[in-house]
Amino acid sequence: MKQKKDDKKNKELTGAEIFLESLVKEGVDTVFGYPGGVVLPIYDALYNYKKLRHILVRHEQGGVHMADGYARATGKPGVSLVTSGPGATNTVTGLATAYMDSIPIVVFTGQVPTGLIGNDAFQEADIVGITRPCTKHNYLVKDIKDLARIIKEAFYIATTGRPGPVLVDLPKDVLTATHKFHYPAKASIPSYQPTYKGHPGQIKRAMDLIVNAKRPVIYAGGGAVNSNASKELTAFAKKLKIPVTTTLMGLGAFPGTDPLFMGMLGMHGTYTANMAITNTDCLIAIGSRFDDRVTGQVEKFASNAKIVHIDIDPTSISKNVEVDVPIVGDVSEVLKDMIKAIPAKTKQKGREKVIKEWLSEVTTWERTHSLKCDQPKDARIRPQYVVDRLYKLTKGEAIISTEVGQNQMWAAQYYKFDKPRTFLTSGGLGTMGYGLPAAIGAQVAFPKKTVIDIAGDGSIQMNIQELATAVDEKLPVKIAILNNRFLGMVRQWQELFFDKRYSHTCLGKKPDFVKIADAYGGVGLRASKPAEVDKIIKEALKINDRPVIMDFVVDPKEGVYPMVPAGQPLNKMLLV
């Protein structure tokens, strides 16, 4: 008996088996994958393997976006598995998307056997070389002895510090070799030590500035979501009564329905948020990185303000905008310390009155320039109205993903996100074709929740094949196509800045999305008149066993406003 037990203990596993067992040890429950030649050993080991759910995607890019959507919605790392060569190169857009938005995913690619690397073998691509600039880190496993350790490190790097994608390249002979399986309890990488705690002296300096500011503004970004800092952010803003704006990536980090929330800032930010930034005397940047779509003309961005910047990544600090008080650390940790450092009310002499004045100024902007989503009865459907109805009919409780362009901006403007991790969008890279697979990833993680991809008729066609994945897996993702027969955002730029010369932006009335949904085995619904909008949304929300396309035929002339033309200061907004 003892002999048998020892045999089991000393039993060697294949690389493919070590790979699967490592994922399980890491707490992975789902892998979004696509098989191929060199990863066959893994797929063979997956046959009848019960400890992981494998979702067969239809394109590797879709698989990586699904892992990304899963990661954004859950906060856990998403995992994707693909074959070598074209399988691997198809992951590049997905990796770059996750890299720009700091999303923890781990992508495993097959590779030709180590002996053939460099020989231009069939389906060989130097994926480690190709993805070096769009991953946080990547590995080529050359020896089965290193496999478990590298997988441990990959997950550790992906999820700690500023999160990001990690790629691990697995040569076929490593997958078929055998070795004893030992999964390390901890990753130890001496050259990688992220800073979590903020410097106490800096925190004190920041608090002095903030408490004495007359017109403070909080500008929170994706870092607040990544660090799960919503609770601290909300408490901090409320205790000090500081109005909050967020970036596209930060939506949901602060409750969208809170009176202190001013909406998103930047190119398509609200009038209130952009005016507040222009007039603030103390800007508190929290997990945000002063992206050009946020700042507009950078010299005029919060140019009257002292700037406090909290970020876990030192390279984000003073990259685009010089800041006065940088604090390197985890947003949630730093905010906890800052909340502790808030002085007692009695010590905030005269502050109440000053802040009241500031908030009343903010409210006036809001009152005079609020976003409008009214729908004239006999006019064509307005896309803004569709998003507003989606918001109302889902009671704001849906997980929303978007494609990229007008659909994305309208979703950001008109859906109010009260909770973090409910808005999934490709902010940094701006990847069309992101929304559907991301929605599928989120729906896999939360089968009972309503998940809606707010899409355009252009973007949706970039990964529409994933409808098949959703049908296979009985995932009831909803796809709301704001169908204006145009590449709307490009068309808008042509209208405003290129003399209405609509060069190659008209997509026409094809395809018939209702028929497409039907052909894949989903449900297709269409609304051509305002009165039909609610009807098809309600119908779609009832479906719980397959994907639904809602094809909203909207007015192609609608634009996204306010708009700050690229390179202009934020207060130079084009209003409707």
Add this chain to the structure above:
Amino acid sequence: MKHTISVLVTNEFGVLSRISGLFSGRGYNIESLCVAETADPMISRMTIVSVGEKRIIEQILKQLNKLVNVVKVHDLTGEEYLKRELALIKVNATVDNRTEILSIVEIFRAKVVDVGIKSYTVEITGDEGKIEAMIELLRPFGIKEMARTGRIAMGKTTKTK
């Protein structure tokens, strides 16, 4: 301004390409880059000479630090440090000018390391200024070939081990 940056990295394949990729990808300037093992075979030292405004250099240092394989980054500029470069210079040498070349070599405390029928190969170490000066003096004789290492450097205190 010219900065000399000393970078300790883990001695693994692909590290050089991570660093050079960082510079090319973000549009930073590299004047020279030298790399070789340190006393610890697991660690290599890279000496990078880069030119840029303060803000850019600051970004370079932070971005280098961010790479998982980078153990330590140290900007030597602005403190006392040793810098050296080595050059091999193959220069035309005829019966008429050999003595003249040898006297230049002696002045610079360089060495003739190879003698051909029509050439001398000179080895010189020193900072760039010294090497440049030597090259200028040898140029009139006709330089046939030259190889330079680029700068290596080390702080006078033992800050980066």
